[in-house]
Amino acid sequence: MSHTSFFKQVNLHFDRAAQLTQYEPGLLEQIKSCNSVYHFSFPLKRDDGSIEVIHAWRAEHSHHKLPVKGGIRYAMTVNEDEVMALAALMTYKCAIVDVPFGGAKGGVKISKHKYSQAELERITRRYTYELVRKHFIGPGEDVPAPDYGTGPQEMAWIVDTYTALTNNLLDAMGCVTGKPVTQGGIRGRTEATGRGVFFGIREACSITEDMQKLGLPTGLEGKTVVVQGLGNVGYHAAKFLQEGGARLVGLLEYEGGIYNPDGLDLEAVMQHRRETGKILGFPGAKDVPNPKGLELPCDILVPAALENQITEQNMARIQAKIIAEAANGPVTSAANEYLREKGVLIIPDIYLNAGGVTVSYFEWLKNLSHVRFGRMQKRFEEKAQRQILSAIEKLTNRKLNEEEVEQLAHGPNEEDLVNSGLEDTMVNSYHELREIMRRHQDRIDLRTAAFVDAIHKVARSYMELGIFP
Numbered sequence: 001m002s003h004t005s006f007f008k009q010v011n012l013h014f015d016r017a018a019q020l021t022q023y024e025p026g027l028l029e030q031i032k033s034c035n036s037v038y039h040f041s042f043p044l045k046r047d048d049g050s051i052e053v054i055h056a057w058r059a060e061h062s063h064h065k066l067p068v069k070g071g072i073r074y075a076m077t078v079n080e081d082e083v084m085a086l087a088a089l090m091t092y093k094c095a096i097v098d099v100p101f102g103g104a105k106g107g108v109k110i111s112k113h114k115y116s117q118a119e120l121e122r123i124t125r126r127y128t129y130e131l132v133r134k135h136f137i138g139p140g141e142d143v144p145a146p147d148y149g150t151g152p153q154e155m156a157w158i159v160d161t162y163t164a165l166t167n168n169l170l171d172a173m174g175c176v177t178g179k180p181v182t183q184g185g186i187r188g189r190t191e192a193t194g195r196g197v198f199f200g201i202r203e204a205c206s207i208t209e210d211m212q213k214l215g216l217p218t219g220l221e222g223k224t225v226v227v228q229g230l231g232n233v234g235y236h237a238a239k240f241l242q243e244g245g246a247r248l249v250g251l252l253e254y255e256g257g258i259y260n261p262d263g264l265d266l267e268a269v270m271q272h273r274r275e276t277g278k279i280l281g282f283p284g285a286k287d288v289p290n291p292k293g294l295e296l297p298c299d300i301l302v303p304a305a306l307e308n309q310i311t312e313q314n315m316a317r318i319q320a321k322i323i324a325e326a327a328n329g330p331v332t333s334a335a336n337e338y339l340r341e342k343g344v345l346i347i348p349d350i351y352l353n354a355g356g357v358t359v360s361y362f363e364w365l366k367n368l369s370h371v372r373f374g375r376m377q378k379r380f381e382e383k384a385q386r387q388i389l390s391a392i393e394k395l396t397n398r399k400l401n402e403e404e405v406e407q408l409a410h411g412p413n414e415e416d417l418v419n420s421g422l423e424d425t426m427v428n429s430y431h432e433l434r435e436i437m438r439r440h441q442d443r444i445d446l447r448t449a450a451f452v453d454a455i456h457k458v459a460r461s462y463m464e465l466g467i468f469p
């Protein structure tokens with residue numbers, strides 16, 4: 001385990017990229033520093049009547065654009081340094097995928113499984129109440145979302161608490177994203193981070209020149225994959241990668257990992273875990289103790305759990321040719337340097353897992369506009385496409401059957417539009433980063449290119465405000 005703090009790790013990446021820019025040191029310092037951190041504690045009355053003090057944080061890293069945005073994490077690892085680091089990553093992430101928000105992150109230091117549903121509801125509502133009191137939440141100020149240990153249920157409690165306390169009822173729904181669809185959420189948000197991870201990996205693997213350097217064939221088909229973490233992000237990334245033709249050979253969880261070079265059926269593994277409480281002992285697979293699973297032979301390693309997983313301790317034993325950072329900060333700065341020199345392609349977190357915040361942006365837009373995407377144009381587009389098809393039928397003298405017409409003349413619904421907006425974002429951003437690498441004669445890696453991109457975009461924003469010349 002590295003002793004450099006997580007926020008310092010992020011800033012080491014930042015500094016490496018900042019050297020390649022011409023901005024004055026004061027501006028770079030402003031971009032890098034975390035603007036505000038709110039640490040608070042409150043009492044929780046447990047179901048058995050005892051009282052426990054809960055520690056919680058919200059960090060707002062950069063206000064160059066408002067609102068600031070980022071998830072809320074429920075985990076025992078939460079501390080001030082972690083929320084600051086994660087908030088900084090949010091700033092850079094939003095800039096890279098052109099989501100017009102500053103970065104933030106929140107955390108509550110709890111081990112979620114120790115609390116009943118009623119206790120979690122009390123914690124979440126009190127956490128929200130404290131944020132409201134200090135203006136650390138609001139559709140135009142700071143908009144939380146799910147992160148490790150939280151999901152749509154917590155977001156529903158947050159929006160309900162906020163709505164009860166605010167006078168701005170018209171926009172209240174936009175105070176948080178990742179809500180259930182029935183509570184102002186958007187279709188496709190739950191899968192969004194994993195789907196974005198898939199689009200990013202697919203794009204990287206589609207570039208023949210880059211794959212040749214790694215000694216790999218072009219495309220996803222048949223590439224072997226190990227995924228660490230089967231939470232929302234890891235599960236969906238694994239699912240889309242498997243559907244996209246990759247072979248899942250290793251899956252890793254708290255209890256250990258499983259390995260089968262012939263491939264693992266993800267749904268069958270999930271079923272086995274539901275039945276036995278573990279992924280271990282999966283028929284046909286070999287059990288692998290933690291943390292050895294990260295060292296399994298594979299083409300693509302997808303860390304989708306927590307930070308600091310690939311460090312100086314294990315970097316020399318990593319066999320993957322591509323590391324796809326679905327989690328935030330899974331590779332330390334020192335390990336990053338070592339692996340880069342070894343020729344490993346690291347697809348960095350601040351690009352690769354930005355699908356979540358991208359679709360959060362769509363959800364926020366939906367909330368503020370009070371209309372579902374596709375509501376106006378779906379039927380209109382379907383009709384127009386049917387007219388074109390019937391003109392083609394007349395010209396070609398061939399009648400299409402109803403199934404063919406259905407497939408071709410399909411007006412987009414909300415999910416179609418969300419997924420296509422996400423795909424467009426991930427594909428375009430990848431090429432933007434590659435272009436930056438090319439401008440530096442391929443002497444920098446993708447992470448540095450991503451930081452350079454983010455620094456330029458945030459710097460431009462400050463300069464447009466006239467704060468810096």
Ligand code: GLU
Pocket residue numbers: 069070071072143144145146147148177328353354356357358360
């Ligand atoms: N927690 C997610 C992340 O780290 C999503 C943040 C959001 O949607 O605001 O990117």
